[in-house]
Amino acid sequence: MTLQALLIVASALIGLGLYGVLSQQSFVMLMMGFELILNGVLLMTMAFWSFGSAGAPKGQLLAILVMAVMALEMAIGFALVTAVYRQRQADTTEALDTLKH
Amino acid sequence: MNDLISGIDIAFWALAAIAVLSGWRVFATDSMVRASFLLLLSFMAVAGIMLLLAAPYIGVATIFMMAVEMMVMAVFMVMFMMNPAGLNPMSMVHQQPLAIGAGVVAFIGLSAAVLTSPLPDQPVAADHRAIHALGIEMLGDSMLIFESAGVALLSAMIGSVILSSRSGRFGPADPGSRPPGLCEGGLPAGSVPDENKNHGMGHGMQHDTPNAAPQDTHGAHGAQGS
Amino acid sequence: MAIAWPWLDRLAARAPVAIFVAVGRDAIERVEDLSLDARIAWVASPRHADVLLVAGRVRSEDAPALRAVHDQIPAPRKTLWWGSTPFQELVLPMVLPLADEASLPILSLHTRVSNSEPDWLPDVPPNPWQGLGPNGQGGKDMMGGVPYGRPMAMTDDDSRDGLQLDQTTVQIGPFLQTWPAGLVLELALQGDVVQHARVVHSPCGPTKGLREGVSSRLRSAARLLRLLELGSLAERCLRVAAAHDRCQPVELAALRAAVRRSGAFAALPAGLGACRLDGAPSDIRSRLLAWLGNDADPSKDATTEPKPKLSGLLLGLEWNEAWLVINSFTPQQLHGMAVPEKAPVKGDDNTTNSARSAMEHAH
Amino acid sequence: MNAATAVGATLLLMLGGAWLVAVFDRIAAALVARRPVGSLWLGPLQSGASLLVSRTNQTEHPDALNWALAPALYLVLAFVGVALVPFSTSGALVDIPAGIVLWGAVESLTVVAVFLHGWSANALFPLLGAYRYVAVGLPIMLVSMFVLIAAALPAQSLALGAIVQSQAGLWNVVRQPLGLPLFLLLGLSLTLRGPFNYADSADLAGGTDAERSGPPRAVWQWARLSMAVSFSAMAATVFLGGPLGPAWGTAELGPLWLTLKTAVVLALLVAASHLLARMPPSRMLTLLWTVLLPLSFVGLVAAGIEAAP
Numbered sequence: 001m002t003l004q005a006l007l008i009v010a011s012a013l014i015g016l017g018l019y020g021v022l023s024q025q026s027f028v029m030l031m032m033g034f035e036l037i038l039n040g041v042l043l044m045t046m047a048f049w050s051f052g053s054a055g056a057p058k059g060q061l062l063a064i065l066v067m068a069v070m071a072l073e074m075a076i077g078f079a080l081v082t083a084v085y086r087q088r089q090a091d092t093t094e095a096l097d098t099l100k101h
Numbered sequence: 102m103n104d105l106i107s108g109i110d111i112a113f114w115a116l117a118a119i120a121v122l123s124g125w126r127v128f129a130t131d132s133m134v135r136a137s138f139l140l141l142l143s144f145m146a147v148a149g150i151m152l153l154l155a156a157p158y159i160g161v162a163t164i165f166m167m168a169v170e171m172m173v174m175a176v177f178m179v180m181f182m183m184n185p186a187g188l189n190p191m192s193m194v195h196q197q198p199l200a201i202g203a204g205v206v207a208f209i210g211l212s213a214a215v216l217t218s219p220l221p222d223q224p225v226a227a228d229h230r231a232i233h234a235l236g237i238e239m240l241g242d243s244m245l246i247f248e249s250a251g252v253a254l255l256s257a258m259i260g261s262v263i264l265s266s267r268s269g270r271f272g273p274a275d276p277g278s279r280p281p282g283l284c285e286g287g288l289p290a291g292s293v294p295d296e297n298k299n300h301g302m303g304h305g306m307q308h309d310t311p312n313a314a315p316q317d318t319h320g321a322h323g324a325q326g327s
Numbered sequence: 328m329a330i331a332w333p334w335l336d337r338l339a340a341r342a343p344v345a346i347f348v349a350v351g352r353d354a355i356e357r358v359e360d361l362s363l364d365a366r367i368a369w370v371a372s373p374r375h376a377d378v379l380l381v382a383g384r385v386r387s388e389d390a391p392a393l394r395a396v397h398d399q400i401p402a403p404r405k406t407l408w409w410g411s412t413p414f415q416e417l418v419l420p421m422v423l424p425l426a427d428e429a430s431l432p433i434l435s436l437h438t439r440v441s442n443s444e445p446d447w448l449p450d451v452p453p454n455p456w457q458g459l460g461p462n463g464q465g466g467k468d469m470m471g472g473v474p475y476g477r478p479m480a481m482t483d484d485d486s487r488d489g490l491q492l493d494q495t496t497v498q499i500g501p502f503l504q505t506w507p508a509g510l511v512l513e514l515a516l517q518g519d520v521v522q523h524a525r526v527v528h529s530p531c532g533p534t535k536g537l538r539e540g541v542s543s544r545l546r547s548a549a550r551l552l553r554l555l556e557l558g559s560l561a562e563r564c565l566r567v568a569a570a571h572d573r574c575q576p577v578e579l580a581a582l583r584a585a586v587r588r589s590g591a592f593a594a595l596p597a598g599l600g601a602c603r604l605d606g607a608p609s610d611i612r613s614r615l616l617a618w619l620g621n622d623a624d625p626s627k628d629a630t631t632e633p634k635p636k637l638s639g640l641l642l643g644l645e646w647n648e649a650w651l652v653i654n655s656f657t658p659q660q661l662h663g664m665a666v667p668e669k670a671p672v673k674g675d676d677n678t679t680n681s682a683r684s685a686m687e688h689a690h
Numbered sequence: 691m692n693a694a695t696a697v698g699a700t701l702l703l704m705l706g707g708a709w710l711v712a713v714f715d716r717i718a719a720a721l722v723a724r725r726p727v728g729s730l731w732l733g734p735l736q737s738g739a740s741l742l743v744s745r746t747n748q749t750e751h752p753d754a755l756n757w758a759l760a761p762a763l764y765l766v767l768a769f770v771g772v773a774l775v776p777f778s779t780s781g782a783l784v785d786i787p788a789g790i791v792l793w794g795a796v797e798s799l800t801v802v803a804v805f806l807h808g809w810s811a812n813a814l815f816p817l818l819g820a821y822r823y824v825a826v827g828l829p830i831m832l833v834s835m836f837v838l839i840a841a842a843l844p845a846q847s848l849a850l851g852a853i854v855q856s857q858a859g860l861w862n863v864v865r866q867p868l869g870l871p872l873f874l875l876l877g878l879s880l881t882l883r884g885p886f887n888y889a890d891s892a893d894l895a896g897g898t899d900a901e902r903s904g905p906p907r908a909v910w911q912w913a914r915l916s917m918a919v920s921f922s923a924m925a926a927t928v929f930l931g932g933p934l935g936p937a938w939g940t941a942e943l944g945p946l947w948l949t950l951k952t953a954v955v956l957a958l959l960v961a962a963s964h965l966l967a968r969m970p971p972s973r974m975l976t977l978l979w980t981v982l983l984p985l986s987f988v989g990l991v992a993a994g995i996e997a998a999p
Contacts, residue, residue: 004220005113005117006113007220011211011212011215012208013121013143014208015204015208016128018200018203019203020128022204024128025193027181028177035140039120042147043120046150049154050156050225051223055234057234057235060231061239064250070170079260079265082181082264083264158791161786161794164798165794168802171802172828180492180493231787232788338736339743341736365725371892374907375903377744503895556887558719559721589966591967646893647893
């Protein structure tokens with residue numbers, strides 16, 4: 001278990017998450033993609049904390065902030081999905097094309 | 102000592118494989134409930150790696166938080182997805198080549214950066230009191246940052262309740278927030294749900310009523326302009 | 328799969344016999360008395376039972392459901408017909424008049440070593456799906472069909488906050504543990520909220536002339552208490568009722584105090600199931616209180632006032648509340664309330680939801 | 691104490707503890723129903739045996755993996771909970787510095803296990819039970835989190851061992867009187883009992899358990915009883931001083947004190963589940979969010995003021 005290996009695993013998670021965000025039509029699946037990206041970020045943060053900072057507590061603090069961002073993303077994301085669904089009974093990104101026309 | 106190191110290595114690679122494989126299956130399974138719990142599995146594998154990294158609090162808190170989040174996620178998936186259990190397999194992806202390309206580029210780019218740049222090597226001491234240090238930091242020097250995160254979460258909570266609840270300040274929010282009609286009493290501007298009580302339209306999909314147009318797998322998503 | 332060790336079998340043979348009861352006409356009080364026997368456990372799901380007890384006459388329209396329930400009991404299963412007529416095709420069914428005690432026959436059925444009864448229905452899914460549709464799972468297009476044997480839920484209007492989520496339409500009854508015998512309801516559920524309700528079959532009516540006495544009111548209270556997860560207190564109610572039937576003196580004040588201490592009245596929302604009954608407004612709390620009351624049988628003559636419709640009372644309630652409301656009426660009261668209603672206009676097989684919603688909005 | 695004996699002891703404890711819960715259940719049911727107890731000591735074993743010898747069944751097209759694994763997952767979570775409990779003042783089977791947070795993870799994963807049990811059956815009653823349980827199980831878990839953080843405050847540590855040591859002078863049940871009652875509500879929810887039995891309840895013909903028969907049902911029921919043991923041991927540790935005994939005792943008596951205290955909490959849990967009525971879910975949610983959650987906040991603030999130097 002080296003820092004390099006950890007970072008490459010985290011990169012794989014970020015790549016997978018990016019694929020999900022760009023490819024999924026459903027809002028909720030799109031949020032899953034964001035979560036996976038943040039998962040990779042979390043792993044990277046902790047890897048650097050563990051191998052690169054001699055245990056500086058700010059590294060852990062950053063991880064907690066990443067978790068807070070996840071919670072924010074979930075709360076606001078689901079609220080937006082609900083608001084959109086109330087209006088249009090739609091749950092896909094393609095449904096929101098009012099600005100296009 | 103050698104055995105111990107290899108044991109940790111085996112555990113790490115196994116957890117890494119679980120994290121990546123289940124992360125990939127999230128976007129390959131049909132059932133939304135399965136997708137959320139696969140993502141939970143991915144998070145739990147990452148949390149296991151954090152435990153190996155001597156970060157017990159962050160690791161366990163990740164499991165704790167993500168179990169709750171993914172449970173909520175599963176419920177929302179079932180609520181809003183047109184086909185939550187993947188009962189009728191369907192493709193719900195768009196711009197596939199671009200997405201694959203972006204994902205691969207992100208992975209290769211990040212990996213290349215990792216492999217070519219000099220990495221720090223100051224491992225955390227074995228007897229480091231990680232949780233104690235974190236607590237002192239959170240309520241000491243970095244208190245402002247920590248409290249800001251708390252305030253941000255609070256405002257997100259309030260915002261999400263306002264966004265998602267039906268009752269607005271002047272009555273139910275849904276009719277009031279429709280755009281006005283293009284002419285007097287006419288259809289609202291923009292796309293609206295079908296008004297002829299054909300609520301199979303929900304989720305932006307039509308189901309086949311005798312008089313409905315033949316299924317158009319692509320155009321039906323938006324429920325536009327009927 | 329099951330574990331087969333002789334000593335385990337011997338131990339298991341001394342456990343109470345789990346029975347699932349298909350309650351027919353005029354049998355519920357006999358079944359409740361039977362359930363007080365320590366050697367017998369009355370279970371809520373046929374999956375948990377060893378023996379099927381068919382108590383009281385079962386109407387012909389409930390026969391298909393009875394066959395399905397029988398086949399859900401895991402092998403080795405047995406059936407006892409207690410005051411009911413067995414199906415014609417059965418070989419040597421075990422029959423017992425309703426006046427006889429059933430506990431010993433049930434115990435003997437359970438211990439008798441013999442083969443399990445065969446299925447009464449072919450083992451096929453209620454909605455055929457295997458090999459159908461483009462993916463071989465019974466689905467049709469994106470939203471239609473019966474994928475994996477379950478009708479696809481479709482979105483419909485919501486009576487609570489307007490969020491139009493998926494609704495599924497199900498038929499509940501006629502054989503459930505805490506449920507009026509023979510009642511079959513068709514419910515459109517959104518989550519567990521009842522959006523539409525329709526009585527398909529009315530409950531097996533009580534025999535004419537049966538008066539509501541202390542005993543039958545206590546039994547009604549016991550059913551309600553069981554739904555409040557107060558199984559032991561419900562059993563106490565049934566014991567008091569059985570003692571009253573044997574003409575022993577009973578003390579209702581202590582029972583009432585025990586129910587009050589359990590918080591049953593506080594747990595029931597005020598105004599749940601509110602309607603005018605026998606000329607006076609009542610809700611679920613007042614009905615439970617009246618059942619546990621000491622006052623003499625009101626024994627009113629049937630009032631001319633029209634009874635409230637059960638299906639109307641259920642709209643917008645959650646599953647648990649709906650089930651509580653159904654059990655907050657005695658069988659006598661329920662008889663005039665749950666009359667079969669016509670199925671709404673039948674369209675294509677999956678348009679029934681929207682058609683029904685349009686009708687509901689009309690009135 | 692080496693690892694193998696510790697694991698064996700835990701297994702025995704779980705079997706014995708589950709049996710004890712079942713015996714308590716029988717006593718409570720008989721007392722409330724005013725009837726003789728009947729077969730008390732062998733009764734639980736007989737019922738368990740009858741489950742083990744009956745046949746398993748299959749629902750139509752279940753989610754095979756989760757249908758098979760959900761009872762095992764629930765059982766494993768109960769074991770993890772018990773492994774975290776310090777049996778003596780020297781330590782627990784799993785002694786990690788964030789023990790109480792790991793217990794929180796056990797709580798939240800229990801909600802997942804019960805949901806998967808109901809969801810995977812592909813049948814109406816189990817599914818309704820699963821959804822109802824999630825709706826009530828998550829907020830009550832939040833309540834318990836505040837209660838546990840309050841209990842960790844005087845110890846200035848998240849490790850269960852330190853929380854036990856912090857109660858040497860005064861048990862948390864006295865220091866934080868709101869803690870144990872609120873935590874008991876969580877116990878009722880974790881073990882699907884009485885007033886918090888929204889998953890496996892009578893109005894759903896058994897709920898998530900309605901379609902089960904045979905040995906998997908035996909595992910599910912055992913897991914429910916084991917979770918009661920696990921929860922009670924945790925409550926005894928956090929609020930009743932765990933293995934701490936009176937001054938005249940020696941440290942070797944620690945496991946004995948813990949067992950006795952666990953049995954006391956178990957008795958409270960069983961009594962509550964037979965004596966208290968259950969509300970409809972919406973009423974319970976109102977109570978949770980508007981009364982119990984603020985109450986747990988008040989408890990946390992009071993604990994903070996009390997623990998301030």
